[in-house]
Amino acid sequence: xxxxxxxxxxxxxxxxxxxxxxxxxxxxxxxxxxxxxxxxxxxxxxxxxxxxxxxxxxxxxxxxxxxxxxxxxxxxxxxxxxxxxxxxxxxxxxxxxxxxxxxxxxxxxxxxxxxxxxxxxxxxxxxxxxxxxxxxxxxxxxxxxxxxxxxxxxxxxxxxxxxxxxxxxxxxxxxxxxxxxxxxxxxxxxxxxxxxxxxxxxxxxxxxxxxxxxxxxxxxxxxxxxxxxxxxxxxxxxxxxxxxxxxxxxxxxxxxxxxxxxxxxxxxxxxxxx
Amino acid sequence: xxxxxxxxxxxxxxxxxxxxxxxxxxxxxxxxxxxxxxxxxxxxxxxxxxxxxxxxxxxxxxxxxxxxxxxxxxxxxxxxxxxxxxxxxxxxxxxxxxxxxxxxxxxxxxxxxxxxxxxxxxxxxxxxxxxxxxxxxxxxxxxxxxxxxxxxxxxxxxxxxxxxxxxxxxxxxxxxxxxxxxxxxxxxxxxxxxxxxxxxxxxxxxxxxxxxxxxxxxxxxxxxxxxxxxxxxxxxxxxxxxxxxxxxxxxxxxxxxxxxxxxxxxxxxx
Numbered sequence: 001x002x003x004x005x006x007x008x009x010x011x012x013x014x015x016x017x018x019x020x021x022x023x024x025x026x027x028x029x030x031x032x033x034x035x036x037x038x039x040x041x042x043x044x045x046x047x048x049x050x051x052x053x054x055x056x057x058x059x060x061x062x063x064x065x066x067x068x069x070x071x072x073x074x075x076x077x078x079x080x081x082x083x084x085x086x087x088x089x090x091x092x093x094x095x096x097x098x099x100x101x102x103x104x105x106x107x108x109x110x111x112x113x114x115x116x117x118x119x120x121x122x123x124x125x126x127x128x129x130x131x132x133x134x135x136x137x138x139x140x141x142x143x144x145x146x147x148x149x150x151x152x153x154x155x156x157x158x159x160x161x162x163x164x165x166x167x168x169x170x171x172x173x174x175x176x177x178x179x180x181x182x183x184x185x186x187x188x189x190x191x192x193x194x195x196x197x198x199x200x201x202x203x204x205x206x207x208x209x210x211x212x213x214x215x216x217x218x219x220x221x222x223x224x225x226x227x228x229x230x231x232x233x234x235x236x237x238x239x240x241x242x243x244x245x246x247x248x249x250x251x252x253x254x255x256x257x258x259x260x261x262x263x264x265x266x267x268x269x270x271x272x273x274x
Numbered sequence: 275x276x277x278x279x280x281x282x283x284x285x286x287x288x289x290x291x292x293x294x295x296x297x298x299x300x301x302x303x304x305x306x307x308x309x310x311x312x313x314x315x316x317x318x319x320x321x322x323x324x325x326x327x328x329x330x331x332x333x334x335x336x337x338x339x340x341x342x343x344x345x346x347x348x349x350x351x352x353x354x355x356x357x358x359x360x361x362x363x364x365x366x367x368x369x370x371x372x373x374x375x376x377x378x379x380x381x382x383x384x385x386x387x388x389x390x391x392x393x394x395x396x397x398x399x400x401x402x403x404x405x406x407x408x409x410x411x412x413x414x415x416x417x418x419x420x421x422x423x424x425x426x427x428x429x430x431x432x433x434x435x436x437x438x439x440x441x442x443x444x445x446x447x448x449x450x451x452x453x454x455x456x457x458x459x460x461x462x463x464x465x466x467x468x469x470x471x472x473x474x475x476x477x478x479x480x481x482x483x484x485x486x487x488x489x490x491x492x493x494x495x496x497x498x499x500x501x502x503x504x505x506x507x508x509x510x511x512x513x514x515x516x517x518x519x520x521x522x523x524x525x526x527x528x529x530x531x532x533x534x535x536x537x538x539x540x541x542x543x544x
Binding site for chain 1: 280282286290294306358406433472
């Protein structure tokens with residue numbers, strides 16, 4: 001069955017409420033690495049949640065843009081978790097997280113060069129073969145760019161998806177954050193995306209540091225991000241959408257209310273489109 | 275260096291060196307444009323790297339953080355992060371060497387209880403998400419034929435861990451995790467052995483007597499019940515051993531610590 005509707009990122013403080021309280025959450029996104037553990041409570045809750053909700057898996061350490069060898073042991077573990085919970089899809093980020101065996105646990109930007117493009121494309125193909133499925137890659141928030149850039153981030157992402165035949169998780173907040181930090185037009189980014197490959201939207205809050213923005217996931221979604229989401233709905237139609245909150249985590253009800261804002265916006269757009 | 279032509283590998287190694295606080299030329303490769311100069315752009319990543327790892331340490335070591343207070347905790351965090359770049363896919367495993375680091379760290383070694391608290395918290399995290407295995411009910415032990423008891427062997431739950439504390443570490447941990455004032459650190463007359471395990475997704479720990487410690491050690495080494503009784507010979511009068519050993523097995527079964535019974539001869543060796 002095709003995934004549709006509005007989801008949330010599954011976070012530990014919400015386990016009980018997700019299972020025991022009435023709410024209108026259509027599906028949940030789980031952080032892959034949180035469940036690559038031998039056993040215990042995380043996997044026990046995940047199994048119970050899986051009985052009731054469709055899931056998607058979202059990784060943070062694939063490091064698709066790294067020049068280190070691909071970690072096939074990690075991919076085997078990811079595939080094992082996927083066999084257990086049968087997610088609708090597996091996503092990770094268009095970035096690198098470390099080299100020389102180190103993990104910096106951050107989503108580091110790539111230079112947008114032909115060399116980096118070839119590296120990522122080759123690795124996506126290997127990863128998709130190892131996982132036995134297409135993956136989704138997400139655009140990250142970034143705070144720096146390289147003199148070496150030969151193309152824009154959106155051209156790079158579009159080329160990766162097209163050449164490696166993978167799909168796209170479009171993070172609306174990340175587009176906005178990066179557009180402020182690098183001074184580009186976020187609408188240009190949206191318009192450059194291949195519509196058929198955009199399978200999921202992320203929404204999240206950021207922190208305004210005055211001149212620049214940081215992707216902190218600790219605030220409600222900001223108005224300019226809602227505005228950009230509205231444009232995304234016009235451009236792509238309704239795409240499975242979820243909210244990420246990683247810090248300053250409120251009661252589940254508060255996030256569900258925020259999710260309903262997205263739901264209402266999408267409904268308004270589909271009425272206008274009809 | 276012509277930064278426009280740096281191979282991706284070199285660029286990543288150089289940027290990683292910068293984030294790890296090592297000597298690096300990467301700033302020359304970064305665009306310097308409003309709203310931020312290149313140095314500030316890099317600083318966002320350098321700062322986020324350290325803060326994220328210190329946050330991860332807090333997730334595993336909340337009691338240690340509480341004992342140290344914010345200032346000393348952050349000082350420890352920066353020192354540990356500088357000494358231990360992560361090699362883990364999941365940040366869950368970051369901080370594995372913190373107890374050893376504290377024991378060896380001259381600025382903290384006047385308080386050796388801190389290293390024991392760290393060891394306890396790390397071990398509790400291991401117990402929390404160790405491999406699952408269904409526990410054997412006590413009735414499974416009762417069903418063992420009397421003639422088979424001598425050769426009985428036990429397999430324990432994968433979460434089972436043993437620790438030895440020279441300090442009142444467990445009492446301090448308990449008070450801190452219940453938001454109570456911890457007792458003053460005190461050294462025990464002799465190291466106390468602790469047993470940690472998980473039952474029904476819940477972590478447990480308690481101290482062990484010398485007899486239980488010897489019996490468990492024996493069982494974990496794959497010795498059968500008769501051999502386990504032999505191993506207790508130095509600690510208990512002969513006539514008390516079989517009942518004491520059987521009672522320990524019952525306690526372990528009630529705690530959900532036993533997952534399998536097996537058999538290994540010779541049945542009786544004495």
